[in-house]
Amino acid sequence: MTTRRATVVGGGLNALGVVRSLAADGIGVDLLVGEGEAGPAVHTRLARVRRYADTTRDGVVNALIHQARRHRRPARPLVLTREEDVAAVSCARRRLADDYVLMLPPADVVTRLQDKTGFAEAVAAQNEIAPRSLAIRTPADIDGIGALAPPFILKPAGRQPAYLAHYPRAERFEDAATLAAALAERLSVSPAMIVQEWVDGPDEGVHFCLQFVPPDGAAALSFVGHKLRSWPRATGGTARCTRASSAADGLAARTTAFFRGAGVVGLASMEYKWHASCADYVMIEPTIGRTDHQEEIATLCGVNLPAAACRWALGEALPHPAAGERSSVIWRDPMADAKAADVDPAGAGAFDMPIVDALWRLRDPGPQLADWRQRAVRRLRRGLSR
Template structure:
């Protein structure tokens, strides 16, 4: 059963008592980025809904609501029970694909009680699937690398037709994949690609293989958009580093106004070409060093991206725009200030070490940490505690496995 844990609003909260409550579905770094974006606009306290103790719900700007899961009618029922404690309405934001797809599936039951903007359910499902996205983009002539969906060992016969090196990644995220594999892989040889695909097929049943887009780690760009009844609002940035480099999550990023005109036009044209006209939508790009062109990497639709707080600190607060549209309020005034860096302070350091460089950023930029804030320290403290606990658990597992292998009983049995 859903439980809402009350927390006193932080000093300085400016949300009107009659304003709809901002409700963030899903936590983690994505949820925390969203929470702090809304808090920057004074929209706190808000409610973070998740299934466990989480860094986003530990923010001083949030109250924590615990649900038993994000799937099916059970989650919808728990969500509607939470709504009873919000007499002035509620605006939904999504930081996780699981509640996003559930709310979309049962939107007829949710929409009378919550405000949110989503494309049609079928379009949302299509764009969550990497293989379907690449089909849609290729059909309309947008710049995507050659891509194949491998669903059996027989399908591995298509790999020799692709240009090496290759990128191997899941068609859609799942606990089975996340528990066994990295977000994506760069593979240099055909034999390596076939072996990796075979292992993924055994666990998940399908895998995406595409030609690798050549480029340095800082050649990865993104265009974050909010589409609503007014004009589209966009923010363009680039990654400084990813963790792991090239294939992992954003470790640091900053605004890229020099690429904004090209990427915002390309992004809006693609989403309009597939019929997407409402809600959050973003596209990741990589500049191909072979010809200097931008190529699609993957979209995010319906929910916010990890980098969304960068848009807020740079003066283009997409989350605030989305809230105002959903709450039928006037949009805020926006003015871009590109002199800010958003970084995951833990993983950016590790990424720089792996690349053999320092944690360098554009000169004159102000740095905003993903976790540590003097005025909101609890998320960073919990992240450190959880990381230490996970490291200790992995170390203990290795020790116990080693002891089991070398125990006298096992030696006699051998």
């Protein structure tokens, strides 16, 4: 049994990619998952799944403390895959620091950059390029949307479960009147929202830079990719993606400069979109203190960022930034990709490279087999209900 172990929190597709990335580097994983959570990662054979019953915001902290009793020190690397866990762990870092290497930015940086209004302020402070935006906290703020040009994109300013229970994570509005009506209604469930000017362009114009920024000031490791499909189309998460070679150097340098200037360390990423009017990429939003949904695409192309983070936490040498790079592949979230393809079958472009499914792996078939089983059960139930 390997003595190099890490703790990963979360059961989703993101966590599954992290577990597989760490396993590829010979790092064992204890996967901490809430009771009743049925994400694909809980079916992997590459991690020891540990369930915890308290799924409230602070429940994950108590679960991590309980989990620490199972292993002896030295402290283990901790990899987070969900935004809400980053906030909870950041607030409890004193309670966790003896048992885990957290690799988080300072608490004030986490709080500021997890809030989209705080991110907009950080972008302005560094003279970076981003869509013009407006924070909405009170009804009086709604009048300010007249200074922005339609169409608009509306998002909650931070992670807001009450908002997301009723409304999309990101939604496009074509005119100010419709947006104003939506804002007036949503202020009843949201303490803060942000309106941005829409950046026109296809999903392929959305790029991302995944990074591990060592807390000791060593050179950041980067992988730059771009989306081929999103779901929901144009406003949603990654359905399929691949390496973006032509933009890699420029976006990696910009991301590193921004993160260093903002005080970001650890695993993080930045999303960009090509803006035709200014002929440049604009910053859309960051991911701080955790891995991204499509994190595994970097590993599949030879840049294993979760393993690099854990190597740093374990006191091992980091790989050279160019070490291990290999031919590009396409990473695909099968469920999201199928929905996007139904809407736009030709929307993924033509790329002559292998496609790697986020669920299916011959070495680790459990997540795909569980998905097939769940689909069969749903079809059977629908048939019996008719």
